[in-house]
Amino acid sequence: GASVVAFDVRAIIATAAGGPEVLQATDVPDPRPGPGEVLVRVAAAGVNFIDTYKRSGIYAMPFPHVVGAEGGGEVVAVGADVTTLAVGDRVAWASAPGSYAELVVVREDAALVVPADVSDEVAAALPLQGLTAHYLVASTFPVAAGQDVLLHAAAGGVGLLLTQLAAQRGARVIATVGTDEKERIARAAGAAEIIRYRELDDLTTELPARVRDLTAGRGVDVAYDSVGKDTFDASLASVARRGMLVLFGASSGPVPPVDPQRLNAAGSVFLTRPTLGDYIATRDELTWRSTELFDAVRAGTLDVRVGATYPLADAADAHRALEGRATTGKVLLLP
Numbered sequence: 039g040a041s042v043v044a045f046d047v048r049a050i051i052a053t054a055a056g057g058p059e060v061l062q063a064t065d066v067p068d069p070r071p072g073p074g075e076v077l078v079r080v081a082a083a084g085v086n087f088i089d090t091y092k093r094s095g096i097y098a099m100p101f102p103h104v105v106g107a108e109g110g111g112e113v114v115a116v117g118a119d120v121t122t123l124a125v126g127d128r129v130a131w132a133s134a135p136g137s138y139a140e141l142v143v144v145r146e147d148a149a150l151v152v153p154a155d156v157s158d159e160v161a162a163a164l165p166l167q168g169l170t171a172h173y174l175v176a177s178t179f180p181v182a183a184g185q186d187v188l189l190h191a192a193a194g195g196v197g198l199l200l201t202q203l204a205a206q207r208g209a210r211v212i213a214t215v216g217t218d219e220k221e222r223i224a225r226a227a228g229a230a231e232i233i234r235y236r237e238l239d240d241l242t243t244e245l246p247a248r249v250r251d252l253t254a255g256r257g258v259d260v261a262y263d264s265v266g267k268d269t270f271d272a273s274l275a276s277v278a279r280r281g282m283l284v285l286f287g288a289s290s291g292p293v294p295p296v297d298p299q300r301l302n303a304a305g306s307v308f309l310t311r312p313t314l315g316d317y318i319a320t321r322d323e324l325t326w327r328s329t330e331l332f333d334a335v336r337a338g339t340l341d342v343r344v345g346a347t348y349p350l351a352d353a354a355d356a357h358r359a360l361e362g363r364a365t366t367g368k369v370l371l372l373p
């Protein structure tokens with residue numbers, strides 16, 4: 039058959055399961071769009087915690103693989119049967135494997151058309167964390183005015199967007215953050231109360247005690263927990279009777295198995311462990327969420343903070359910073 043010609047398409051591969059050092063810049067054969075796919079020149083690739091789980095082997099992945107899932111850029115070729123996109127269109131996406139690259143193939147049904155007045159960086163920064171924050175407050179637990187919400191890592195990528203969206207729905211956001219700078223950023227995003235959780239001697243008892251103080255003993259209507267292992271027990275103990283604990287990440291490590299009886303003892307609490315794919319499973323749902331997000335950005339009501347950008351070749355440094363709790367907002371790679 040035809041030989042594959044290796045153009046100089048720079049990409050970041052994970053060579054094996056491991057730490058950031060397994061990430062290597064390399065040349066890969068230029069990807070070709072198949073039916074229902076477009077080829078995109080990546081303007082910026084989004085860095086997300088899930089990329090680190092896949093790199094480290096927590097999620098089963100083939101090695102080597104080109105890392106990344108999110109980004110923004112310009113369509114440079116269209117495959118067969120593509121009807122809604124053309125060369126030159128600006129698109130963004132949350133789910134295109136191999137996005138840490140100069141060129142990536144994106145499924146037409148995963149591509150979001152970027153409004154002309156939204157920058158490449160914001161377009162690349164918004165999809166994965168924005169869609170996540172949206173489904174968490176609009177669908178998993180529809181946050182309403184007057185409710186109390188606990189969320190962790192409020193100055194992080196998802197955290198900053200979640201804080202803004204929950205506060206805009208009229209909830210009081212009680213947020214945890216790691217540092218002074220993160221406290222300032224989270225307050226500016228709308229967090230009403232801040233808990234500096236790294237300074238607590240015993241997170242599991244002191245954090246719920248603070249939350250109970252702030253809520254007249256009641257606890258929060260919903261706790262959104264992306265930190266996982268270190269905060270799960272504290273989050274569960276902070277939820278009001280018949281409230282909900284939404285465990286959506288494992289930044290500190292996975293939560294061990296939970297005895298359902300603990301939900302009874304916590305006050306008939308609902309526990310869910312959602313994932314983005316189930317909340318953008320139809321094109322209508324993806325379009326609804328992404329349109330609301332881009333509209334909010336254009337109206338100036340949603341601030342997308344790009345906390346750091348790295349050259350594509352320095353992806354390992356970006357992973358070190360994200361896993362080292364050193365980042366705020368979105369981290370982007372620029373090919």
Ligand code: NDP
Nearest residue numbers: 087191194195196215216264286287288289290313314363
């Ligand atoms: P963040 O920007 O939130 O970075 C992680 C933050 O978590 C850190 O900055 C740190 O903030 C906090 N943290 C607490 N403990 C640790 C620890 N031991 N190691 C590292 N960080 C820690 O990342 P993302 O916004 O990309 O992702 C946030 C979480 O949301 C991840 O767990 C991710 O997997 C999850 N997620 C889940 C989705 C879903 O659909 N289920 C979709 C998208 C993301 P601080 O210094 O303030 O403690």
